Amino acid sequence: MTKKNSGHKSAAVSRRTLLQAGAATIGAAAFPMPVIAQTKPFAGVTLRGASFQHRFFTLLQNYIPEFEAQTGMKVDLQLSAFPVYNQQANLELSSGGSAFDFVNVTFILAARWVAAGLLANLDEFTGDPNLTPAEWKPKDFVEGAQVPYRDAKGATYGYSWEGGAMVMGLSRMDLMEKKGLKVPKTFAELQQVCAEINGVENVTGIVSFQLHHWCLPPYIQGFGGNIFRNPPTDIMPALNSPEAIQAIEFYANLLKNYAPKGVLTYTEDQARQALLTGRSNIFIHSSAWITPILMSGDSKVKDTSRVVRMPAGPVRDFPAANSQGLGIPKNAKNKKAAWEFIKWALSPEISMRLVKEHGHSSVCRRSVIESEEYRRLNTVNGQDLGALYLEVLGLPAKGENYMAYRTVKEFPIVGDVLNKAFEQVATGQLPAQAAMNAAQEQAIANMRRAGTAL
Amino acid sequence: MSGGMSGPIRRSASARRLVAIGVTLIVLLSPFLWLLQMSFKSNDLILQFPPPLIFTPTLQNYASLWQGAFPASFVNSLMSASFSTALALILGVPAAYALSRWAGRGKHALSFAILVTRMAPPIAFTIPFFLFYRWIGLLDTVTGLVLVYTSFNLPLVIWMMQPFFETVPSSLEEAALVDGASTRIVFLQIVLPMVAPGIAATAILCFLYAWNDFFFALILTRTNARTAPVAVVNFMNYEGWEWGKIAAGGSLVMAPVLIFSLAVRRYLVSGLTAGAVKG
């Protein structure tokens, strides 16, 4: 009896806070919070979490008062700039710190953190029906987005809040049609379109940004190469394979000849701006950065834009997929409370609200992405963005897991070397062959120095 | 220094020279002024070219800073810089006095060791400090920052104060000592007042160095003790740089040191050159 009463009370409080916070009340009514706790078991707990600044968290912060009212805990979510967060969180976790109860598991660091056992095994929480109700459905997360958070044995250390499915955005279909150009489906066509469009009406053929070890691997794999010989089992770097060299040359040429000045140091935002304003015709990156050309109010090219699969290589067609997830540090002080938060933040209800109330569509729950509502909201000019997103995100889990190179904990070491080598090629300091030979040697040396047996 | 101020070379400044000085000043300060004017522009105006010289300044960038976590970082900066300055002065001023009056053999070696501490690249301290703080729980605390800043401010005080003490004629002290005053009394009541300007100059520099630190704060703080220089970098977002906010944040971070330095410019000049000119 008392249980039921306080349950009512918490719902009432949650709704009132919501009103105070000025958040959308319709959403709350349509998706009442699952009654997680009848009393407030976490009263007095201050939950400390950290991430880099991202729209997801900015939006989530609108909803957090509801969660606080419901559970009685206080959420202290600290958002830092991307490089600052990564450096500090990596240091914190690597040194076994307990300052944070939950953290963002940044994609580039996921493999390292999981392999080094720096995160808590979340199966312990999902496996316990007292902690996780069946409706939460851990299997609902898109498989491709969950790969980075699994260890060799298949245990899960994080749940994704953002899926990055690499797609291609074209902003100036008008120019392309005038020239009789079709959407490029192969690398060769990509180069051709870039060459033909570049310079027309001051538009550059392509734009990209500085995380080369994210943009580049699809080309390496497309030509038939890979980062490691056979990840995750054989992690001997394969940076100087003929395929890799060919890919480096290809991508470096694109950026050298058809991209804006300074593209090598472009941030994602600068690249997005170039695409949204129609200053660059093509940008190949995660969907969250590309789909705004069709959906954002800032887009000046809504009518002339297309979002499609990235072109296929001559050998393989492996568009990259990534994700950002939430996890709990191994030494966190309030693990249960942290799980409560993760469960809430990544619940189907919140995911759906983000989609409906804010048009934030890069969520990772399949049930949400496949819902009618989502499809209706994410179909623009006849293009079903949800289907494309799901298709690319699901690819690595279907056939060969080509994103396995990302689950190698040494990837940050090799990725860094690859980054430097690519910059050397793209700036003309070294020919591709020489740069990649040196990179291979250095990747091996660095891995050995870090204690990896090869 | 005040000896022959009436020489023909320096007596008068020609109009041409004054113009040259003015132009050089404007050219040199233009990057700084650019940041300043940007902080009063809305984001649209910032991206507008040609840049409008006359525009309605807006305080919206500053206002939005004041609502976030920025003020807290400002307080952290203020506290860590002030406390470390105070600590370094309390410890270092007597030590500098003792060293300046000490004719012992180890003096040069000791001075050298102190100088090296000052010169060492910060990275040399961060690694041990990080691991140690992690262990005793001083990470992300103002106390932790105060200690680190003292590690470079204390040598600075000892190094800078010695020449000031050396200018105090020892005959004064000896007279007092003969009168039966203890060294402590002589130091506190006779010598210290005479080097007050030196102390002021030193304090300003200590504060400046601690306030300006970016590296230690980047590594040794998370969020609770985050200082203003690190907080400014935080406006460089994953999803887009807020130029207006960055400019306003930068202006705010530099405001205290700027106002401070200009207000006490006489001491600042002697402070900045003291250690070095004396060699």
Add this chain to the structure above:
Amino acid sequence: MSGKGLVDAERRRFNVFALAPSLIVLFAIAGLPAIYLVVTSLTPFQLVNPGSSTDFSSPLRNYRLLPDDPRFVNSLWVQAKLSFWGVLFQVLLGMLLALLLHTQSRVAEFARTFFLIPMVLPPIVVAIIWKLIYTPDISPLYYAAGLLNIAMPSLTSSVDFALTAIIIADTWEWLPFTFLMVLAALQTIPDEFSEAALVDGANRFQIFFYITLPFITPILVISGMFRLIDSVKAFPLVFLLTGGGPGSVTEVTNYYAYLLAFDFNEIGYSSAVTIVMLLLVVAVSFGVVWMGRRREAMA
């Protein structure tokens, strides 16, 4: 006699009390970390592997790896270039500026303070200022170049200009330091010297080369050395403007050590890099002290 002895004993006691706290604190916050750094540099310590912090099985491993690490060798070279050009420009321009302002005028004296502004600004703000100047989208520099129909490359991402961009920013920041030092030295030149020379019919350049320059040379050298030592600390500029790139074109040793320790968690190896850097700094510091003493002896 015994009275003097008493005073001496009292003075010694005072010295101990005055010096001891500082020395103890200095030892604790500077000496111990230095020792720890040396010890750690003898281990393959990685943060994720706590056991490795006490693994002394191959103490010189890190130091043996150093010469064959192209990034380390390159970083020393980049540091040398940055230091050389930075210091050179700072000393030369600082001297010119000091000569310009070495005049008796209220206005000049007032202006002097404003020339110090770049030096007192927080280095991270200096980095932000130059980030604004070097970002094509919002930079007045690129706009001006565009008006003149000059195609300016993106400075911070160009192999040829990235280091130059940092040197310019560094020079801007520290020019006031050498300026101030030289100005102070200029003011100690007795005017009789140049008066006499003027009477002898020497022109301005002759006065500069035969009287002023010899007089300020020691201060030029000393301020140059101070700047040399501090140039090793250049961090915010590299951190914010280039991140060490493109490639490793602007990756100075300090930045590389930072990446190793706090990005790759290779504490042991990073310590070894830092030790090498520290030794270089000690060598230069030694030079400064030596120069200073020689000056004292000459004076």
